[in-house]
Amino acid sequence: MTIQIAVTGAAGFIGSSLALHLAQMGHGVHACDWSDRSGRTPLDTPADSTLARLRAERLGILAQTPGVHLSQLDLAAPGAFSAWVSERQPDVVIHLAAQAGVRHSMQAPLDFVGPNLIGFAHVLDACHRQGVQRLLYASSSSVYGMRDTAPFLEDDRTDSPESFYAATKQANEAMAKAYHAQYGLRSLGMRFFTVYGPRGRPDMAPFLFAQAIRRQETLTLFAEGELLRDFTYVDDTVAAIAALARPDARWEGSTVVNLGHHRPVSVNSFVKCLADQLGLAPIIAYAPMQKADVKLTCASETRLLSMIGSWPDTPLDEGLGRFVDWLQDWDPLNQPG
Numbered sequence: 001m002t003i004q005i006a007v008t009g010a011a012g013f014i015g016s017s018l019a020l021h022l023a024q025m026g027h028g029v030h031a032c033d034w035s036d037r038s039g040r041t042p043l044d045t046p047a048d049s050t051l052a053r054l055r056a057e058r059l060g061i062l063a064q065t066p067g068v069h070l071s072q073l074d075l076a077a078p079g080a081f082s083a084w085v086s087e088r089q090p091d092v093v094i095h096l097a098a099q100a101g102v103r104h105s106m107q108a109p110l111d112f113v114g115p116n117l118i119g120f121a122h123v124l125d126a127c128h129r130q131g132v133q134r135l136l137y138a139s140s141s142s143v144y145g146m147r148d149t150a151p152f153l154e155d156d157r158t159d160s161p162e163s164f165y166a167a168t169k170q171a172n173e174a175m176a177k178a179y180h181a182q183y184g185l186r187s188l189g190m191r192f193f194t195v196y197g198p199r200g201r202p203d204m205a206p207f208l209f210a211q212a213i214r215r216q217e218t219l220t221l222f223a224e225g226e227l228l229r230d231f232t233y234v235d236d237t238v239a240a241i242a243a244l245a246r247p248d249a250r251w252e253g254s255t256v257v258n259l260g261h262h263r264p265v266s267v268n269s270f271v272k273c274l275a276d277q278l279g280l281a282p283i284i285a286y287a288p289m290q291k292a293d294v295k296l297t298c299a300s301e302t303r304l305l306s307m308i309g310s311w312p313d314t315p316l317d318e319g320l321g322r323f324v325d326w327l328q329d330w331d332p333l334n335q336p337g
């Protein structure tokens, strides 16, 4: 069955891949982002040109995809999302737009208030008032905070954020529960675990590590490279979101679910696998653990499996191979300029 789906954050890494996937499945996709077609957003600085180039490329792909309808809007602007949803009447809203990034939230926490708190409230309220049947939204493994024990279960306590970014995601989960308690709005918070892959975020470790290795620059690994992360290949994440958006996905009320594979690897192992794919040796410098970093992320996937049965599990070397192929094509280092 094909349905009408609204996707926010469509110029973003996960949102662009998701919009493309849903359109290829035959759904009507109404996609929005505050980025313009050149990839610029109100928060950008000139130093963000790599990010702008990536957003422009992602939007360019979507603009050529039959079934995708693109709009530019700021979710934090009063009334903007409500008017947009009321014109489109989607069956499902998948809300991925946010200011992302733990490190960014250390430097500029106020950048997160508009998109992640005000924007989120606008999305909830519009979904409630427009009678949207189901809202799926991006949460994060960062809500689990500093933990030594694994795996992370959805019912574990999540009241000790290590960063303002994590605090906004926890707030989102509480706000969604309140809209369910007050108005019966069905919602699902998807806790993503370090997503990587082609057209991935330039502020995230896989992209930064790959560029440092390719340029034979020194790569700084915090906590001796022993931090453990449950890396998830983007196509796996997107397939799980699409399955969770189906009317027959088994979730009710307002709840949350991990989208991670329960298979954390150390950052050292991740860098080794990435370097093998690149055919180059990394130059590594070790540094102490950073504030706001957590030692471990490791998802329990039991709840996700109970909701959708199964989901793809791309092996790390295969996922990194595809990422490296894309990066080398997108940024050929031997070209002038």
Ligand SMILES: NC(=O)c1ccc[n+]([C@@H]2O[C@H](COP(=O)([O-])OP(=O)(O)OC[C@H]3O[C@@H](n4cnc5c(N)ncnc54)[C@H](O)[C@@H]3O)[C@@H](O)[C@H]2O)c1
Pocket: 008, 009, 010, 011, 012, 013, 014, 015, 032, 033, 034, 035, 041, 055, 073, 074, 075, 076, 095, 096, 097, 098, 099, 100, 101, 114, 115, 119, 138, 139, 140, 141, 191, 192, 193, 194, 195, 196, 201
């Ligand atoms: N990538 C990951 O590993 C990861 C992990 C955990 C959680 N998440 C969450 O998943 C979601 C998607 O992540 P991503 O990696 O694709 O991030 P991204 O930064 O690539 O995409 C987010 C998009 O939201 C848009 N946006 C920001 N503020 C907006 C506003 N006010 N109005 C409209 N659009 C706005 C941005 O322009 C951007 O295109 C985010 O909510 C993020 O916090 C991602």
